[in-house]
Amino acid sequence: MKATSQYAQSLAELKARPTHYLKEVGDQWQTPPALFWGVFAKFGPFVLDIFSDGENNKCANYYTVEDNALIQDWAKDLNGCKGFANPPYSRSSYDDKQAITGMRNIIDKTRLERDKGAKVIYLIKSATSEVWWPEDANHVCFIRGRISFDLPAWFKPANKTQSASSAGFACAIAIFDKDWRGERMSYINRDDLLRDGQVMLEIINVAAFHTPTATTIKNTVEIIQDDTEIGEQIDIEQLIAKDAETEPATTKWPSEVRYIVEECFKANPNKHNDHRAHVLLELANKRLLEKMRPSQIIAELNTMLVQCEPMGDAA
Numbered sequence: 001m002k003a004t005s006q007y008a009q010s011l012a013e014l015k016a017r018p019t020h021y022l023k024e025v026g027d028q029w030q031t032p033p034a035l036f037w038g039v040f041a042k043f044g045p046f047v048l049d050i051f052s053d054g055e056n057n058k059c060a061n062y063y064t065v066e067d068n069a070l071i072q073d074w075a076k077d078l079n080g081c082k083g084f085a086n087p088p089y090s091r092s093s094y095d096d097k098q099a100i101t102g103m104r105n106i107i108d109k110t111r112l113e114r115d116k117g118a119k120v121i122y123l124i125k126s127a128t129s130e131v132w133w134p135e136d137a138n139h140v141c142f143i144r145g146r147i148s149f150d151l152p153a154w155f156k157p158a159n160k161t162q163s164a165s166s167a168g169f170a171c172a173i174a175i176f177d178k179d180w181r182g183e184r185m186s187y188i189n190r191d192d193l194l195r196d197g198q199v200m201l202e203i204i205n206v207a208a209f210h211t212p213t214a215t216t217i218k219n220t221v222e223i224i225q226d227d228t229e230i231g232e233q234i235d236i237e238q239l240i241a242k243d244a245e246t247e248p249a250t251t252k253w254p255s256e257v258r259y260i261v262e263e264c265f266k267a268n269p270n271k272h273n274d275h276r277a278h279v280l281l282e283l284a285n286k287r288l289l290e291k292m293r294p295s296q297i298i299a300e301l302n303t304m305l306v307q308c309e310p311m312g313d314a315a
Contacts, residue, residue, distance in 0.1 A: 019156050048082075055153060057306075144189045270310040
């Protein structure tokens, strides 16, 4: 049974309270979805959320507070892929002399994992005067414009004054990747990052919710030109039955493409529908043409699927 640290116990107790105050949120502020997907679009794909509470994870794979990211083998779990990190900023805390939080501890751990081959992309405060600031990051992209973060889903305001401020603070994206060959520093506008993230979200939403089925078009008719006379009305269910006799469109995809998508739906059996499968097949094929490794593609698609609504109980 996994041992629970005092830090994890305190967080669990905080979540369980009937109401909360803003000052209690501490280091549990969450990355806005559009911001995450903007960073994903520019520096991803990401396959592992290194710091999560088990409910606010942005990737299909993640470490929880109970896991304690600082004792995990990031390089092994990433397996050549990239991890995302929006770290906790609370003071250093320890459990039986093992660090759990503290930015110095976190950055030191990141350096060790980078040396082992881990690729980690941080969304961090632009606090260049702090002792923990990663001067040796392989790349730092400063975000022009202040960033506001989201309250956690478990937050229940104790009164009307407990609402999030929109002030935010300056942020940067720090890349730890010993294979990085680009420039050491760059800038990006916050609005551009959020715009790109919103585009990614819209793509995901199309895959998640654009799911035409026979029940939504039952008893409708369509004017077609086929074996029948021009203008004759044909029941749509006849068309569906006729289409079922033809060879499925997915047979055009190479076996490696189909394998990748099948693996994704094995990991997310209740997220499957034909439209999502088609979207993922197209993306998997594109990634293979870009020479991305199958394991990286599977991780990217799993990250997209985890954002989709379930289709119901898996068969």
